[in-house]
Amino acid sequence: MxxxxxxxxxxxxxxxxxxxxxxxxxxxxxxxxxxxxxxxxxxxxxxxxxxxxxxxxxxxxxxxxxxxxxxxxxxxxxxxxxxxxxxxxxxxxxxxxxxxxxxxxxxxxxxxxxxxxSEESLKRIGKRFSCENCKEALICEEDNDAPVCPKCLGKLLQRADDxxxxxxxxxxxxxxxxxxxxxxxxxxxxxxxxxxxxxxxxxxxxxxxxx
Ligand SMILES: [Zn+2]
CATH class of the missing domain: 3.40.50.300 (P-loop containing nucleotide triphosphate hydrolases)
Incomplete structure (x- = not known):
């Protein structure tokens, strides 16, 4: 197959x-x-x-x-x-x-x-973050100006092209x-x-x- x-x-x-x-x-x-x-x-x-x-x-x-x-x-x-x-x-x-x-x-x-x-794609990708420190990828549901990583408290960043x-x-x-x-x-x-x-x-x- x-x-x-x-x-x-x-x-x-x-x-x-x-x-x-x-x-x-x-x-x-x-x-x-x-x-x-x-x-x-x-x-x-x-x-x-x-x-x-x-x-x-x-x-x-x-x-x-x-x-x-x-x-x-x-x-x-x-x-x-x-x-x-x-x-x-x-x-x-x-x-x-x-x-x-x-x-x-x-x-x-x-x-x-x-x-x-397109709306769903924007919604989903817009919530995609990764930890600057441990590189953990996760989804952030809430609006938060300074989200932190639940694992290591590192800074969460969005992919540059997201x-x-x-x-x-x-x-x-x-x-x-x-x-x-x-x-x-x-x-x-x-x-x-x-x-x-x-x-x-x-x-x-x-x-x-x-x-
Ligand atoms: Zn982390």
Whole structure:
């Protein structure tokens, strides 16, 4: 089973991908994590990815995504299912993605779109903090001017790009670049649109029903 899971920031798709991986013993291909692993390697590709994501802080071109997919799929048994988390994120990547899968005799069985409204995304991401000291990530419910970490009393900070403006910018990119990917897969009847505004367990149940 090969599943693609897509969703706006704050949709909880990463959490759902982990749950799916656990339940069906799938390999969890988290694109960001896979790129960071490659970037740590002392290879030509590793150095190139490091330069792009750590130094220039840009998105990797599609050919690199294909190479990274290739390396990962090459390491997996042919029968090992995968949940692809956050890829392909634009139409250009779809072609590379499908080609990489085809090379390994794989096809996409289902695309799960965990959908939340812009309002919900803003609400959820706006509450995301991390501790300056122990790096603990947490959600802050109350309005508080100087929130502190419950573990070590360190200062809690929001991610620099988790401002309303930053979140809206990323939502626009999703709308302009990733929605066309979902529309493309819809033409092949592969998409299950899941309401992501319920709690984690309910969303997971809905995903299981859709598979
Ligand atoms: Zn802390």
């Amino acid at each position: 090969n599943i693609v899971i897509l969703g706006q920031q704050g949709s909880g798709k990463g959490t759902q991908a982990k749950l799916l991986a656990k339940k069906f013993k799938l390999d969890h291909f988290d694109t960001g994590k896979a790129l960071r692993q490659i970037a740590a390697m002392d290879t030509d590709l590793g150095k190139e990815v490091y330069e792009i994501i750590m130094v220039r802080k840009e998105l990797v071109p599609s050919r690199i995504l294909r190479e990274v997919l290739h390396i990962r799929l090459n390491d997996l048994g042919r029968k090992q299912g995968v949940v692809f988390d956050g890829v392909p994120r634009n139409v250009e990547q779809v072609a590379y993605f499908e080609l990489a899968l085809k090379e390994f005799g794989r096809k996409i069985d289902r695309v799960i779109f965990v959908d939340i409204s 401002t309303e403006e930053g979140i809206k910018k990323r939502l626009n990119i999703f709308e302009e670049e990733t929605i066309p990917v979902i529309k493309y897969f819809e033409k092949n009847n592969l998409v299950s649109r899941i309401n992501g505004e319920k709690n984690v367990e309910e969303v997971f149940e809905d995903i299981i029903k859709a598979l």
